[in-house]
Amino acid sequence: MKSRFFTRREMLQRSGMGMGAIALASMLGERGDLQAATTAGTGMDAINPLAPKKPPMPAKAKRVLHLFMNGGPSHVDTFDPKPSLSKYANKPIPITLKTERRTGSAFPSPFEFRPHGKSGIEVSEIFSNVGECVDDLCIIRSMCSDIPNHEPSLMMMNCGEVRQVRPSFGSWVTYGLGSENQNLPGFIVLCPDGLPTQGTQNWRSAFLPGAYQATQIDTRETDVDKLIENIRNRYTSREEQRRQLDLLSELNAGYQERRKEDALLEARVQSFELAYRMQMEADDAFDISKEPEHIRKMYGEGLQARQMIIARRLLERGVRFVQVWHGAGQPWDSHDDIRTNHGRLARECDQPIAALLKDLKQRGMLEDTLVIWGGEFGRTPTVELPDVGANSGMLNGRDHNPYGFSMWVAGAGMRKGYVHGATDEFGFAAQENKVHVHDLHATLLKLLGFDHLKFTYRYAGRDFRLTDAHGQVVQEVLA
């Protein structure tokens, strides 16, 4: 009896697709011969929801890496220099907008900004390593969102809606594109030490099938068992497991003889083979000790370096969407001591992020990977005032600010070494070329090959979009 196990080469031949694309659905022959296997009314591939799919329009980006600085990094201390704040130091500024708490007079950044690269774009000293890559970045200084609180703003940035249960951006992308690697989840969230504020809601699939929900991985863990459930067999040796699978194939073949038309049966047979190989692949993907010394040096020490390397290894293996969170809770939420806190946070991730950008570039992956950096909002240019139980009563922090903040996007079809939009003189609100989160989503979807107006999912009687009833593609940021 011929084993039903395919070698990797056979798999690729049979799948007729590019390297890494070992799609299940395509192994099953022409769809016309098969029992229709879509989940009624959804048009979704019910056999393998993660089979790679082509987007409806030409795409520049194949995969997404979202570096989430949760808590809200201050733009006037990172990517949006505001010299006027020094002039107004300790004086009220002519703009007042309502934020979560009360703020007072202008609070100049305690950090120096310096021009970098050919573009000469100014970046704060705390991100001097990222600054070296500034000629590859498209910095949007006119981002805006709706509400000055973490929870709704996290939901807006991730799911495009502040309150109601909606699928996350990553879920939409994996729903639309599937994944290039069937041995790993298609949408992976990396976060050390626990969950960010709003927890799993940040990467939920909501009404999309559960297969599009992210797999969350605590990057503090080094044991692959903890990274993917049931990835390791602790009862049987791998050779014996192979024999079990051969017997299983034989028994299933007998069962299928009279049920050849049913694609789901073959799909399930193949899923066992995929799972078998996934055990090896997962070990490999998360084992950063396999990186050469000079690469590990480039990323530096610490957890952030570790998770950036893991992120790159996952992207390299064809994972569609990787989201990396700075940490549990909301680490960037510096209501006090912005100098110490932002200084420390940036020190943790500046070198790893810069290394990641350079590493992706040297591998040619930056050309088709979208790298997004930002938080759920920015911070006020004015100092936060002490209030009962609200902060530690120090006058050296900033409150939340959804009216104007900075994000940057690099790679795949984004303009390079370019600053888009501007906040007002003080950095309180976006003024020129405002980019709402919905607009950013629309733009990113375009780069991934989707018209955000047409990329819909029918649920509860209506066609839902990531951008709901909003969003406009920002043409100027496209290369």
Add this chain to the structure above:
Amino acid sequence: MGERFAFSWTYRDWVIRALNEDMPYDRFVLNQIAADRVSGNDPRNLAALGYLSLGREFPKSFPETVDDRIDVVSRGMLGLTVACARCHDHKYDPIPTKDYYSLYSVFSNVREPEDLPPIAKSGALSEKARVYETRLEHIRQEDREYREKRCAEMVKFFKTQIAEYLIAARDSERMSNTEIEELVKDRQLNLYVLQRWRDYLKKARASKDPVFLPWITGASIPEKEFAAKWPGAYSSLSGTNRIIAAAIDSSPVPSPAELAARYASALMKFDSAAARPDANEEALRLALRAPEAPVNIPVKEFELIYTEGDGNNTRGFRTRYDAMRAMYAYDGAAPRAMAMEDVPDPKIAHVFVRGNPNNPGVETPPHFLTCLSDREPQRFNDGSGRLDLARAIISRDNPLTARVIVNRIWMYHFGAGLVRSPSDFGWRGDPPSHPELLDSLAVSFMESGWSMRKLHREIMLSAAYQQSSADNPEARKQDPENQLIWRMNRQRLDIESIRDSILAVSGQLNLSAGGVSFTLTAIPTVPRRTVYGFVERGRVPGMLSAFDFASPDQHVPMRYTTTVPQQALFFLNSSFIAEQAAHLADNPETDAAAEIRRLYRKVFAREPNEKELNAGLRFLGSGKETAPPAVPESAWQYGTGEFDTTSGRVRTFRPFRYFTGESWQAASILPDAAEGKARLRVNGGEPGDKPQQAVVRRWVSPTDGKISIEGTLRHNQSALGTGDGVRARIVSSRYGELASWITDGTSAETRLSGLKVEKGDTIDFVVDGRSDTENDVFIWAPVIKSADAKTTWSAAADFHGPAPQPLSIWARYAQVLLQTNEFTFVD
């Protein structure tokens, strides 16, 4: 322990009981919407209200909570997507926004009762129950006292702001709600207090109140003209309160601000608890002390005026109370219903224009959907209107209710509904494949007294249902999706059925029904039916989510069927499958062929054919008993015990039985009847309430030699400062107690060195909760080092579940049978 609703399981048990007793579907619906409003109802039916109360909570957004209730009722029971009409009229179906807000008027006037009603008579309280009851009452008492104290302080504070509020009332006279909100924020006033002042002054104007008439008169004069016009306006008034008049007359009043200041000081002068004999003085006193006095906020309205800190503190009481109640519910409390009740004074909602709650449109009294009413829908008058709504839904004249449930039941039998969008019977849903059949089933269903059991029988006795799933290429060409039901659909078991079936064939299935949930991920497996497994909304167990489990966040019309490798990993590697395969093959017949036949009868309820028998024999014959990568025996054990102060030793070490994936504990879900909430986690744990329930992390020395111990013991103070911390001890089997520490919101270095041990000696790391056993979670993951520093035993790094037992060749064979398509698919 995660967050849990205290009595959510009573709703699950109610549904199961209702189905088992074939409760008529109309009663089934009625109870879930309005069991509390049905007179003479069996109190057990109150648990049905979990349908409304157990939805996703949106603590900061009440409209979302109401939206969820509207959605589960309208899609779940009527197959109508009413929630689409929240911001504008429904784009396709005849559902105007006004209808959505009529239902909003119903479901926004519902709340959780202060005390959840018991659904069974409880006898005398046990000793344990009395402890819980006392603690719960204690938390309530603290909460009450806190509110009374703080509310009084706030009232006192608002009395210092009389002038500010008078001015704000004047300035906000013609403002919109949004503008008023901004004014309040700018001036740091309280919106509700200002609202009370505005209402009070409005009434004072109407009644020509002798105290406030001068103020009202002055406030109506534009600021710039005040100096000029005030004297004339004031002198035309008559009957002014004597004391107010004196305050005004004492010297000229140049501005409204000065006038407000005069009022403030006059009012404060007579602010006393006791009534005053002088009528003029009493009038002033009442302006601050009467129930309707603007500053006199009653305690029950405290939440409208409290500060951010008060909010945190009262929420803290609530969290503490809920956690304690949830613990009690799982520890022998008499079952209660997660009931709902109508608020005493229902308020009529209004349309939120474009869905914005701050943009009120027309009022929408509670009534039924227009498209399902004969004429203009009648206003509901009973409380919130839930009872009327439920009656309208189950009315024989309602064309949807019976069709929707009949279609769902059909769908569960056939794998696809006659209407393939089971929760959307509107224009955008799929039209029925067999409309006459659907109608006929719906009518006979109602005529049978809404009996679901009779409906099952009718469907299952049909020729359509009894077809085989064999292929027919010609039919498949014409109708690939089998809409015309030319054969039975082959169906894959859902995860609950897969797990239950595996337990059934392995002989482990425990059919006991009802009661509190168990932890699905526990090792060893708790062999109860999967429906009794605990599902935490934010952390659905991986086993369930990999197999297309329904999202617990919203109404799910039907499950998806996906095939992903995580499902195969479960069948290949999970401890569950290994355990059950071992049980299935734990007593093999001596004759291999006979054993294969026995297993086939067990797993597939049939004999193997020749080929299958031979394949099995080949597998068994060529198998090597190769063990998996050896797992070194752990030096650590986990359990409870009591430190005996007389002997200085740990008495009766009782190992924990269950490992949940995160912690070792005595029951799969805590608290355990004997060991309470005691558990040990990777880097710490929590002791039980009693001295005997101290947690013990035991290290058994694998060698002779000298060791040292390091580690940091930490206890975090709770926000409310509850509890008195924990006591930790290191106890040697050879020398007795070596050291002890107490931490209460503090940390301590736990170091010992030069300790001599012999192989088999134990070192116990014992933690108890001292006398106050609230907030006893601690962090302590000691590291033991051999004197030569070559070997390290780290409590955290070595922490894991029970050591896996290699599977016998028979178990490996049995596992393959459980993995087959034949076992998972139903023809």
